[in-house]
Amino acid sequence: EVQLVESGGGLVQPGGSLRLSCAASGFTLSSYWMHWVRQAPGKGLVWVSRINSDGSSTSYADPVKGRFTISRDNAKNTLYLQMNSLRAEDTAVYYCARDCSTSCWVDYWGQGTLVTVSS
Amino acid sequence: DIVMNQSPDSLAVSLGERATINCKSSQSVLYSSNNKNYLAWYQQKPGQPPKLLIYWASTRESGVPDRFSGSGSGTDFTLTISSLQAEDVAVYYCQQYYSTPYSFGQGTKLEIK
Numbered sequence: 001e002v003q004l005v006e007s008g009g010g011l012v013q014p015g016g017s018l019r020l021s022c023a024a025s026g027f028t029l030s031s032y033w034m035h036w037v038r039q040a041p042g043k044g045l046v047w048v049s050r051i052n053s054d055g056s057s058t059s060y061a062d063p064v065k066g067r068f069t070i071s072r073d074n075a076k077n078t079l080y081l082q083m084n085s086l087r088a089e090d091t092a093v094y095y096c097a098r099d100c101s102t103s104c105w106v107d108y109w110g111q112g113t114l115v116t117v118s119s
Numbered sequence: 120d121i122v123m124n125q126s127p128d129s130l131a132v133s134l135g136e137r138a139t140i141n142c143k144s145s146q147s148v149l150y151s152s153n154n155k156n157y158l159a160w161y162q163q164k165p166g167q168p169p170k171l172l173i174y175w176a177s178t179r180e181s182g183v184p185d186r187f188s189g190s191g192s193g194t195d196f197t198l199t200i201s202s203l204q205a206e207d208v209a210v211y212y213c214q215q216y217y218s219t220p221y222s223f224g225q226g227t228k229l230e231i232k
Binding site: 035044045046047050059060061062095100103104105106107109110111112 | 120157159161163168169170171174180210212214216219220221222223224225226
């Protein structure tokens with residue numbers, strides 16, 4: 001059974017940093033591209049970032065470019081999102097999501113982890 | 120960047136009736152080399168992550184009831200629920216995966232009338 005379990009969310013002050021992790025199981029992480037998608041409270045889904053299978057290629061949404069870094073450790077079956085210079089508008093549930101293969105739809109989602117940026 | 124726009128924002132349909140949700144992209148998501156539309160539909164129920172319903176604009180994900188269908192090509196797409204069931208109450212999103220950023224529509228909230 002495919003499972004994606006996010007962790008690392010919490011309350012952080014504006015300007016602070018957090019690192020989210022996503023533990024993958026039930027499949028071979030190294031075979032799949034991966035994404036982070038976020039959802040502000042009561043709002044819609046917003047794609048944040050994606051990484052290819054071996055981590056050599058990444059892409060970011062403009063609002064997070066230069067502040068967020070996606071990475072992966074296939075040996076540890078874990079996806080990461082390093083978030084720096086956090087702003088109030090980054091407050092959201094962050095979902096780890098599996099690409100169907102290489103740059104296509106999302107076929108599995110984690111339950112999400114809440115990041116709250118507030119003083 | 121491709122902008123996805125859904126209509127309507129909310130919809131109330133009687134049980135057993137048809138529900139139709141539209142999605143329009145700001146540029147074509149049809150890839151000419153393989154004639155596939157890079158468009159997916161997701162369902163999100165309260166307190167849950169999204170669930171994949173449809174990919175390639177019209178291919179139903181395994182396990183998704185056949186009352187859900189997707190259609191359209193190029194820039195205009197439709198998700199149809201042929202006979203609304205109570206468990207279909209949710210927010211529905213379209214998403215293009217033609218190019219990054221992989222944008223979503225704003226969502227359509229479906230309720231029972």
